[in-house]
Amino acid sequence: MQNKISLKIQITAILIVICALCTNAQTQIRKASLKPTEKNVASATETLPLDPNVKTGKLSNGFTYFIRRNIHPKNRVIMYLANKVGSLMENYDQQGLAHFMEHMNFNGTKNFPKNELVDYLQKSGVRFGADINAYTSFDETVYQLPLPSDKPEILHNGIQIMRDWAKGATLNPLEINKERGVVLEEKRLGKGASQRMQQKIFPVLFNQSRYGQRLPIGLDTVLNNFKPATLNQFYNDWYRPNLQALIVVGDINVADIEKEIKLKFSNLKNPERERVRTKYKINLTNRNHFITATDPEETSTQIQIMIKREALVVKTKKDYQNYISRKLFNSMLSNRFQELMQQKQPPFIAGNAVIGAFIGNIDAFNINVAANPGALEKGFKAAWREIVRLNRDGFTKTEFDKTKADYLKNIENTYRQKNTNYSDLYVGEYLDYFLRSSAAPGMEWEYSFTKLIMPKITLADLNALFKEFNSDKNRDIIITAPEKDKASLPDENSINDWMKSVQEEEIPSYKDSFTEKPLLDKKPIPGKIVKQTELKEINATELVLSNGTKVILKSTKFSDNDILVKAVAPGGSSLYSDADYESANLAAYLITSSGLGSYDYNQLNKYLAGSTIASSPYISDYNQGFQAAASPADLETLLQMFYLYFTNPKKDSTAFEKFISQSKGSLANRKDNPENTYYDTISTMMGNYSSRRTPPSIEKLNQVDLDKSYKIFRQVFSDASNFTFTFVGDFDINKIKPLIETYLGALPTTNKHEKAKDLGIHPPSGKITKIISAGLEPKATVRLTFSGDYDFGYENNLNMDAIAEVLQIKLIERLREEESGVYAPSVSIKYAKIPSERYSLSISLGCAPVNVDKLIASTLDEIKKLKTAGPSIINVEKFKAEKIRNHETHLRANDFWSEYLDQQALNMDDMSEIVKFDDLMKRINPENIKNAAQKYLNENNLIRIILMPEKSKF
Incomplete structure (x- = not known):
């Protein structure tokens, strides 16, 4: 998060942009849980164990703690203070004070008056805004503090800071009044088209529940006028130990931290007359809603269908099985929508369908479409056609089998990294465990259980899951659009008619055309390493290959099962004229969108599914290259991809026309958004008014020529002798060198050694x-x-x-x-x-x-x-x-x-x-x-x- 205080509203509705989560202590020491076995996996209602690597306890006052030793990163610890209090707990005259209270914890506490807290932390090497942070949501307020752990004094003071945040704010009236302006300025930043449309949408979307009446950012009237006593009341009511937990993960001694927590937090007291912490819900009424919201500054027409259900909270083995089923379902359905997007004339600018968390106690099946201008009906029907097709035929066995196999590959790759995971990963799991009662059994358990349960998950299970969510009850339809299109938007009856017409269509069954085959028909003739130099000062090795390609190898143990690869060469689009710039600028994107070798884009994605490979060629202003990553097991495939980008990149006219169609659609109302105008002006002026820095336009799209883009890509990736490849991560240098000779040593060269040209694209001088x-x-x-x-x-x-x-x-x-x-x-x-x-x-x-x-x-x-x-x-x-x-x-x-x-x-x-x-x-x-x-x-x-x-x- 970029700022000191970050307001976080946890809503996953994709097309709705939300601007925005002692000696008598009863200590519970977790013993290592048994790994799942064939014998006990069938006990579906069995509650999942808590990760045995975390020490957890609850003090007599109800304060909870979680402590885990994790040495990545070394000499660092991260602490989170979680409070089960958010904007839903606010009285009518307190709207915004949960978030305001979050601010005030940074403006003076018992042991760190006024701004001494931030001052102390900055002196300790913790950055204000980037590291020290917090967020407020509907149900929770969470404070975050990463610290060095190699100095006992800093670690000790870190626990003291968390104690002060739990109950030690001074709430000085002068500081409160000063902070009003800051919070109002934060609120100002979120104002715009999305916020104005939300005001209309949220009450309906949240079924007129308290969620729609207590947005965390609050009301201006309250923020401007509340009395300090009102904030004190909120603080005293809700900041209490039986609603709080401290999570400490890092390079620490667990016993020492536990002792410190007991010493600091055992004297926290709950109020004599505790207010009931109501568990607010969104009630499912079996009613449907239809909402339209327009705004003069909105740039696209979007439609979302949201079918709500009670949320899945993973607590038992059966819950975890359902969680996996949802992941499989979402992956397969996402692939189908991705294929729709690859048509020559895609039916929409963007579209997707997914089962996921919505807010509070609600999950939802979301179908989302960002329509091409004037083509809402076409886009919606295309998306709904996929839903109808799935309802009739379900998924295919080939889709299902491959997705399961890919899922197992992914979780195995994740498991291989378990010993070098960063502490942040574990903090998130324990936060969910405390705040939402979601299980956190640990990677070892999840990996073992997934392998055991995956064969028991059937195609019928996933098709039944879809039937559960695909309902005409508790269904909301939300349309957002530019104000000027208001008169042409469909009403609810029209949408229902569109659905009915699609239901009556003869829709062919889905056919998966993917056939797996090798990326390369045969291995290339390898080159040789002609020079090897040890860069001892940085513990790396430099290789020069027979074709002139340079390679830097740095083997590390910082992250298991992970290799990062980059390549760079000078030149880029600066080597081409302004007339060819648009084709050069988009060349790498267009080739990547076309596929590689004998695979088109969709087939290549399916081929790579389940692997750890991420690869992206690029052509920037003054250089070209690759940014990529892979596991050791997938490295050879990645190197084969590099070889193909140099020798056999794909050119796909369908992918090109798809890009042009979508881009033109997204440009239709772009200028109506003031921020677009502002940042376009910055780009133009900072680029010295070069045509290469002026805003995107239809005219510029018309300058893009696929053949020219393909030619330019082949040119900039024709001289491997101008490239330096860098490999950093988990590999054995002696094992990687033969692969480098085989694939990088075989890359073509021209030995032109081109350099970038200075085009004078920089900010102008003067006032x-x-x-x-x-x-x-x-x-x-x-x-x-x-x-x-x-x-x-x-x-x-x-x-x-x-x-x-x-x-x-x-x-x-x-x-x-x-x-x-x-x-x-x-x-x-x-x-x-x-x-x-x-x-x-x-x-x-x-x-x-x-x-x-x-x-x-x-x-x-x-x-x-x-x-x-x-x-x-x-x-x-x-x-x-x-x-x-x-x-x-x-x-x-x-x-x-x-x-x-x-x-x-x-x-x-x-x-x-x-x-x-x-x-x-x-x-x-x-x-x-x-x-x-x-x-x-x-x-x-x-x-x-x-x-x-x-x-x-x-």
Whole structure:
């Protein structure tokens, strides 16, 4: 989550966008549960065991805890405080105070007054917003705190912070009044077409239940006017130990943490007169609803059918079997919709059908369609035709058998990674266990049980599952559309007629045309490794192949059963004229959408189903390459795919026409959304008004030529001698080298060694202000950008990172905490070496239109202070603490090394440059940051782009 406080509304309705979850302690120590066996698997009603690797207990006051040792990442721990209290618990005059209370826990507690909490954590290397976080939902409020675990004092204080969050907020009236503005600014950010349509949809969608009356963000009238005593009442009623749990997972000593929890949390007290914690529900009334909502800023017409059922809460073996059945069902039905999307003229822009969680006690079968302009009936009927076909014939045996096999492959691959899973994965399971009573039996149990139960799941089971959900009761139909299309939208009778007409059609049975065959008919003639160099400083190996291809290998044990692969070469679309740009820019997408070798797109997806392979070729402005991943068992298949992309990429006119059709449909009302207008303007201006940075349009689509795209793809992937491949992960170098010789050593070469061209696509110089008037809501968005020529280098890059971070700290302190004018100001820095050395530093914020000038002035004032006085030593130390702590974690992460090696190869920089990090960090100081700010933050080279509402008096 990007911000300090994140409002999370947990709704999975796909087409509805929601802006948005002591000594006398009774300790329960779980003994290792027996793995499922053929003998006991039949006991369907048996409650699933809790993961034996977690220690759980409940104190005499009702406070619950879960503790698990997990060494990935090393020297790190993550703590979550879960509260079974959300917006549903609010009185009428408290609407929004569950979320407001979440904010206040960051604005002063017993042991960390005012903003000392954030200040302390930043000094410990924990970033404000990115790491320290929380969310409020209808039923829960959850606080998140990741910490270093290798310093006892920090770990001890972490438990104290969680204790303060459980019951230690000071709720100072002055701080409450200051925070009103922050919460209202957060609410402002969510305003727009989706929010306005939700106001009409939610009460009906939630069956007039309390869910529709208690949205977590609350009401302006309450947030502006509530008395501190009202917030105190909510806090005292609901923040109590019998509704709370602490989850601690990480590189810790479990016994020590348990002792600390008992010491800190046993003295929490429940109120003498406890309010009943009502379990609010959405009642199923067997009634159907039909809702339409339109808005002038909505850009597409969408229809959703939602058939509601009581939620499946996985508690027993039978529940878990049903859970697997749903996964299989969703996979097969998704494949059918995916095939619809691959037609030459797809019946809709997007469509899907899935059984999943909705909200609270409700699951739903959702059928979703985003229609082409003027073609709602066609799109809806195409989707409904699949539902009718499934109702008549069910799934086929070939679909079912392959999906089961693929599911087993997937869970086996997941099981192989169980010893190197990150702590976050386990936290999520224990949260669900506490908050929703959903079982958390652990990966070992799930893997064993799945293998045993899968043969017992039949095709009839899945077809019966569909019959259960496919009903004309408890069915909601929701249509959202642009305001201008309101008069042409169908009514409920029309939709029912459409359904009836499809029911009367003769629909042919589904036929699965997939036939598995090898990707390659025969192996290529291999090349040879002609040079091997050990990069000892980074524990990696560099190979040069006989065709000139370069390969960097870094074998790690950071993540079991996982290999990340990247490839990069200079050039990209910069090598092509503006007239050919659209074809070049889309070439990789069009070829990927066509398939590979003898497989078309759908067949290739089915061939790869159950594997761990993810592979994507790309062509960007100044380079081309691959981003990919695979397990060791799937690596050879991945390398075969690389070979085919170089030697036998597929060109599919149907895939091309499908893309053009869908793209034109999505462009029809694009300009009606003010945010599109704003970000299109940013792209155009920051791209120096190059035609390559202007908004997408029908005219641009008409410039795309499939034959030209295919030719360009073949050209940029014709010279393997210009590529560097990087492999990071779980592999044996001696075992991987023969595969590299076979497939990468056989890649074609031209030895042209092309370089990227500098097209001058960068922000213009000078003082520029652009105001865009668009949008109905009283909200403004501001982007300030400094840019120019740059001295690219590791030390300078770190100084620029420091500028961005210390400025971010100051803007949060001033714009948010002091002036209460924003929710989450953001500072970002970009620097590049290719095609030329340049930088850009951008500051983004959302606010009330009336505050734009004031907040810009405050921002520029902080920049002026940075340039004249430099940053405070405290803020520099905060940056260094965070950067050093992150660096420690990065050095033990495959994704970091994969990205690092790829970028070093692209920039042709020293692969071992990273070993300089510790020395360079010691040289970062306020004076160096001040000097860099003076050099690069020049107000004579500042672009201001501001989005204001249409009727603003600005």
